[in-house]
Amino acid sequence: MPDNIDNLLTETRRFAPDAEFTASAVADAGLYERARADRLGFWADQARGLVSWEKPFTEVLDWSNPPFAKWFADGTLNVAYNCLDRHVEAGRGDRVALHWEGEPGDSRSITYAELTAEVKKAANMLEGLGVRDGDRVVIYMPLIPEAIVAMLAVARVGAIHSVVFGGFSAESIRSRVDDAGAKVLITADGGWRKGVVSPLKPAVDEALDATVHGPSTVEKVVVVKRGGNDVAFTSGRDLWWDDLMQEQAAEHTAQAFEAEHPLFILYTSGTTGKPKGILHTSGGYLTGAAYTHRNVFDLHPETDVYWSTADIGWITGHTYVVYGPLANGATQVIYEGTPDSPVPGRWWDVIEKYGVTIFYAAPTAIRAAMKTGRQIPASRDLSSLRLLGSVGEPINPEAWVWYRDVIGAGATPIVDTWWQTETGSIMISALPGVTTLKPGSAQVPLPGVAVDVVDDHGVPVGDGEGGLLVITEPWPSMLRGIWGDTERFVDTYWSKFGRSVYFAGDGARKDDDGDIWLLGRVDDVMNVSGHRLSTAEIESALVSHPIVAEAAVVGAADETTGQSVVAFVILRASQADTMTPEEAAAALRNHVAHEIGAIAKPRTVMIVQELPKTRSGKIMRRLLRDVAEGREIGDTTTLADTTVMQAIRVG
Numbered sequence: 001m002p003d004n005i006d007n008l009l010t011e012t013r014r015f016a017p018d019a020e021f022t023a024s025a026v027a028d029a030g031l032y033e034r035a036r037a038d039r040l041g042f043w044a045d046q047a048r049g050l051v052s053w054e055k056p057f058t059e060v061l062d063w064s065n066p067p068f069a070k071w072f073a074d075g076t077l078n079v080a081y082n083c084l085d086r087h088v089e090a091g092r093g094d095r096v097a098l099h100w101e102g103e104p105g106d107s108r109s110i111t112y113a114e115l116t117a118e119v120k121k122a123a124n125m126l127e128g129l130g131v132r133d134g135d136r137v138v139i140y141m142p143l144i145p146e147a148i149v150a151m152l153a154v155a156r157v158g159a160i161h162s163v164v165f166g167g168f169s170a171e172s173i174r175s176r177v178d179d180a181g182a183k184v185l186i187t188a189d190g191g192w193r194k195g196v197v198s199p200l201k202p203a204v205d206e207a208l209d210a211t212v213h214g215p216s217t218v219e220k221v222v223v224v225k226r227g228g229n230d231v232a233f234t235s236g237r238d239l240w241w242d243d244l245m246q247e248q249a250a251e252h253t254a255q256a257f258e259a260e261h262p263l264f265i266l267y268t269s270g271t272t273g274k275p276k277g278i279l280h281t282s283g284g285y286l287t288g289a290a291y292t293h294r295n296v297f298d299l300h301p302e303t304d305v306y307w308s309t310a311d312i313g314w315i316t317g318h319t320y321v322v323y324g325p326l327a328n329g330a331t332q333v334i335y336e337g338t339p340d341s342p343v344p345g346r347w348w349d350v351i352e353k354y355g356v357t358i359f360y361a362a363p364t365a366i367r368a369a370m371k372t373g374r375q376i377p378a379s380r381d382l383s384s385l386r387l388l389g390s391v392g393e394p395i396n397p398e399a400w401v402w403y404r405d406v407i408g409a410g411a412t413p414i415v416d417t418w419w420q421t422e423t424g425s426i427m428i429s430a431l432p433g434v435t436t437l438k439p440g441s442a443q444v445p446l447p448g449v450a451v452d453v454v455d456d457h458g459v460p461v462g463d464g465e466g467g468l469l470v471i472t473e474p475w476p477s478m479l480r481g482i483w484g485d486t487e488r489f490v491d492t493y494w495s496k497f498g499r500s501v502y503f504a505g506d507g508a509r510k511d512d513d514g515d516i517w518l519l520g521r522v523d524d525v526m527n528v529s530g531h532r533l534s535t536a537e538i539e540s541a542l543v544s545h546p547i548v549a550e551a552a553v554v555g556a557a558d559e560t561t562g563q564s565v566v567a568f569v570i571l572r573a574s575q576a577d578t579m580t581p582e583e584a585a586a587a588l589r590n591h592v593a594h595e596i597g598a599i600a601k602p603r604t605v606m607i608v609q610e611l612p613k614t615r616s617g618k619i620m621r622r623l624l625r626d627v628a629e630g631r632e633i634g635d636t637t638t639l640a641d642t643t644v645m646q647a648i649r650v651g
């Protein structure tokens with residue numbers, strides 16, 4: 001994103017913390033000193049202070065065999081107990097855990113006592129269906145309270161959840177079900193999106209259809225009623241959530257599991273066509289989630305109303321909707337629908353309705369709101385807000401300043417939080433009340449986190465220079481592996497600079513103060529609206545269509561979504577004459593939506609005669625990106641056929 005980079009390098013605005021904010025801030029500058037003086041001791045303090053252990057740990061970190069870390073390994077805990085029962089036992093059962101807002105305007109507020117009771121019943125339900133510790137459960141749901149109940153119930157019985165984003169296709173569900181060997185799948189009839197019920201259950205039926213894909217490992221499908229849409233039921237396999245829940249005993253004792261017991265798998269796109277099942281475990285993950293949620297968001301659980309707009313299908317929904325806020329006993333808002341349903345400004349209505357104080361969203365949504373104009377948020381009362389967060393992609397300084405001025409009344413701190421599915425929790429961010437803010441920069445590693453920017457040989461770059469982002473010391477919420485693929489885990493993250501340095505896949509730059517500015521991915525991974533998409537995965541979806549001979553996909557800079565998907569496709573000779581390029585492009589866009597999900601749909605499909613390749617046959621995506629972004633085409637001297645680009649240009 002070169003436009004963005006220019007913009008970043010010239011940004012000089014600074015926002016010092018407000019004295020009043022600092023006076024009551026959760027974090028203080030001393031955290032950095034304490035972490036620097038004794039990093040492992042610091043993490044041990046966080047783990048003891050923020051998490052309740054059934055059996056206290058004595059060992060903090062075992063890093064004797066990198067990259068296989070063990071944190072707090074001899075301690076035991078139950079993650080769901082930490083998010084639920086302990087708050088009730090401490091007399092906070094009447095505090096609202098979730099203010100849920102449905103898209104059509106229905107709503108429910110659920111206290112910690114009520115949420116605990118639901119999760120206990122759901123845990124009994126899962127055990128009744130034969131789910132045991134270590135079993136995998138796939139969750140494919142809209143953002144409704146039952147989705148969170150399901151995740152916590154899985155965690156409570158020591159099983160492993162794999163949440164599949166509700167926008168993903170049947171194909172995507174099936175590949176995740178198969179990869180994880182899931183025993184149970186929890187879904188809903190449908191959920192509300194953009195003013196209509198978007199069905200979910202049909203995708204599950206298609207995914208599990210034995211006549212198409214062969215038999216699956218899924219024994220039972222539990223269906224929550226939400227959309228009210230008609231659904232097919234497979235007898236012996238499908239069960240209604242409500243029917244099962246009614247039969248369950250109210251009591252369920254949470255058993256403690258080892259700190260390294262697996263908690264969840266979450267699939268994310270990589271450089272190959274096959275998504276990676278990122279594995280997180282219990283004690284370290286929960287420590288990272290709770291610590292970052294408390295300090296980065298300056299959480300005062302007695303008074304704050306926190307809202308992260310993320311869906312539970314992404315890591316932000318896991319760490320900053322489910323585990324972080326609930327472990328910290330926060331009151332939060334969750335909202336089922338889109339920002340502009342039924343009217344533009346629905347998000348701001350939700351903030352006004354619940355008096356949201358802390359708001360966490362993606363730059364793409366901020367830029368979309370900028371486009372529709374400041375009068376929309378200005379007509380709502382947003383005065384409850386006192387802290388704003390950003391995540392998923394670099395936030396350009398203009399959007400940052402607009403966010404602060406228009407949403408934050410020109411006064412709230414903004415935390416630009418860099419992290420990944422793999423890191424489990426925020427790694428780089430300002431601390432509100434402590435850090436002087438720079439729009440466009442994620443700035444500094446959190447206390448306890450060791451980050452650097454290095455050159456191709458792994459040598460740290462100096463201030464004012466750019467390179468590759470790495471994490472140089474293990475951290476509690478780090479991924480523990482890729483499900484079923486240890487080799488890929490080591491190769492992808494821990495081999496570029498040796499087995500104890502984590503390679504993040506992002507380019508970054510240190511400014512003259514040593515602060516970090518993120519510059520986007522350095523691999524063939526795109527970032528569209530803060531979601532990671534793989535060029536290879538979309539290419540393989542395209543070539544699975546019978547009319548396609550060859551395809552190449554690039555991420556092109558996009559004003560609103562950061563990047564957007566642009567595909568270059570060569571049709572099979574037999575097809576080229578029977579369809580217009582427009583018809584072919586439309587068919588292929590729909591095909592990608594069907595194969596992967598609507599989020600992966602190319603913005604543009606260009607039908608071309610040839611693709612630019614090097615003499616060794618490698619597609620030169622750099623040149624395609626030039627075309628997609630309407631730029632002068634760069635150096636073509638390494639092309640096998642230097643006339644190809646001309647053909648693409650005019651073709």
Ligand code: WT7
Nearest residue numbers: 316391392393394416417418419420421518532
């Ligand atoms: C990739 C991780 C972390 C939750 C959402 C995405 C990009 C994320 C930032 C930020 C610049 C960011 C990186 C990273 N990214 N946050 N604040 N500034 N870039 O999670 O799908 O695992 O994607 O998102 O490129 O590698 P994810």
